[in-house]
Amino acid sequence: MDLTTKLTELVLTAELYNKNETFSADDLPYHIRTHYWNIKDKTVSRPIYVAEIDVEKIYDVNGIRESLKKLPFIEFEEFGSQIKLTVFDIASKWFAKQPDAKELIQKNPVLSHHFEKKEMLDVSYEKSKKANKPKEASRQWIDSLLNDIAAEKDSEDMLKLVYILAPEEIEQTLDSLVLTEEQQNGVKRISSAIQHREYLKKIGLFEVGKLLFVGDTGTGKTSTASGLAKRLHLPFIEVRLSMITDQYLGETAKNIDRVFHLSKKLSPCILFIDEFDFVAKNRSSDENAALKRAVNTLLKAIDEISLVRDGVLLVAATNHPHLLDRAVWRRFDEIVDFPLPDKQIRKDIFDCITKNIDNEINTKELSKLTDGYSGSDLRVVVKDAVLSALLTDRTKLSQQDLLKAIQSFDRRIILKTEISS
Ligand SMILES: Nc1ncnc2c1ncn2[C@@H]1O[C@H](COP(=O)(O)OP(=O)(O)O)[C@@H](O)[C@H]1O
Ligand SMILES: [Mg+2]
Known part of the structure; x- marks a missing residue:
């Protein structure tokens, strides 16, 4: 030009x-x-x-x-x-x-x-x-808001609890993930709710915009949430409940409040709460009063935050849904399942991960050999195969490279279960 x-x-x-x-x-x-x-x-x-x-x-x-x-x-x-x-x-x-x-x-x-x-x-x-792209997509926007927050007296403690990414810093897009129909629908519904936030406010429908992602590790929960932030140009605030749970449980309740306060300051944004089961475990089974208080603080914070009113989309994720009690489930208006990928989806994920790699592989065969693998496992397999190929100076991936990578992945799993049992 x-x-x-x-x-x-x-x-x-x-x-x-x-x-x-x-x-x-x-x-x-x-x-x-x-x-x-x-x-x-x-x-x-x-x-x-x-x-x-x-x-x-x-x-x-x-x-x-x-x-x-x-x-x-x-x-x-x-x-x-x-x-x-x-x-x-x-x-x-x-x-x-x-x-x-x-x-x-x-x-x-x-x-x-x-x-x-x-x-x-x-x-x-x-x-x-x-x-x-709107201003919310840039790091500058987040830095400007953090500049304001730095003036608050509790700010340092608050910022230590979360990990904040600007949409422009997020690498993985939704398009590079293979999603099930249910997952795609969930994404679409929430995207349109965000686009029509003003309308929802007008008709007084405030209880929209809380998602719970349920599934094993490596099934794409974090990537889907951050990919959503990238697509919708919203800052992504990530918090792990295990990280904000303090040995002094009184501090845990405070930390929960801090995180929700911060996310309102950074609105519009996505607040991603990982390891959600860590605090929200079945309350009745626990004798500890301080822990109960922490759980109650969490539930109250969830009740009080609203996408429509505060511009905060809440996404929680858990690998252990059985640990959550009923009071938790009903607070989410959308539960999205992240199952281990079936054969067809594994093939699609292989195709997706290798689309920019020169190769002569048969992904259909690979998908048959990888029952029980998560999306993240498949990524590890491909990475392993690429590195082995590079050892002999090849940038073209062969079927043999992948078959070997799958074998050594299986061996690692056996080793792991032997050690842990
Ligand atoms: N459905 C999928 N399609 C493509 N890649 C996937 C999929 N699921 C997982 N992955 C890959 O695995 C990596 C780890 O997934 P992640 O989102 O961290 O899983 P989780 O948060 O559920 O533990 C992702 O970066 C992605 O590359
Ligand atoms: Mg994750």
Whole structure:
């Protein structure tokens, strides 16, 4: 793409954003917004100034001086290296004629708002809003909120309890997971609930947005929850109940409150509570009063948080559903099962994991040999096969590599059960 086109995108966007106060930072395209982001104000403050160095950083280019001279509607102030627009209309008309302009405008709500009204190009503000990642997708957004939280007196204790990921930092996408129909439906239902949050609020349906993922380790619970955060552009807050359970149980109840408080501060977001059974074990069987208090605190916190009201989607996960009592189950409006994959799904997972690896493997045969394997086990097998192939300098995976990896995986399982029994 021509440098002059990019440069003009920036000066036009800056000018329109500065003039029209109804634009929010979310109307700026991702590359411009992140560059001008102001952590303190939690937005992009007006006015945006454009200097040579801004163009170089935003578009990762060097030596823009020559390109600048080619554009008659731009004035370059040597002194402050500031780049200014002289005649807006000429710039706008010139830009609309550039071959790559439409591609940029489609991802730039500020510009599509302008060009949609001018009817010069077939673009739409609504569509570009959808194509543009919102501020919640970025690390900067989380850092801005944490900056506020740091002022609270309990903040250090609070932040030690959780692990926070920005959507842009999450590697695994939902598309790279093989999900059962039930899992896909669960994901779809919750996505549409989030999109229609305002409507749910209006009709007073507050008890939506609490999911419980049930299944063995390695069946994709954590990946599905974080993949959901990535798809919906929501910060992902992960907490393991075993980590926040203190030997002083009084502290556990406090920790639970801290985590829920923090997630409200980071809203809209997904709060993922792993090892959910760790605290929510059957209460009646336990004599310990402090533990009961911790469980009650947890149940109350779950009751009091709402996706519709607070913008926090709660996802809890457990490998031990039998440990949960009835009071826990009914608090979730959606229970999603994560079974060990059947033969067909194992084949699909093999296909999915190896899709970017040069190979001559028969995944149907492999799926027959891996009964009882979780998705995560299959990943370990493929990784093992890749590493063995690399030992003999091969980047093409053979069926033999995988068969051997499966054999050694089986041996490891036998070893493990012998040690533990
Ligand atoms: N259904 C699946 N499809 C594709 N990969 C899977 C699937 N289930 C698990 N995996 C792989 O196993 C890894 C570990 O899964 P994870 O989400 O941590 O499981 P859990 O949280 O249930 O223990 C994932 O990163 C993913 O690569
Ligand atoms: Mg997990």
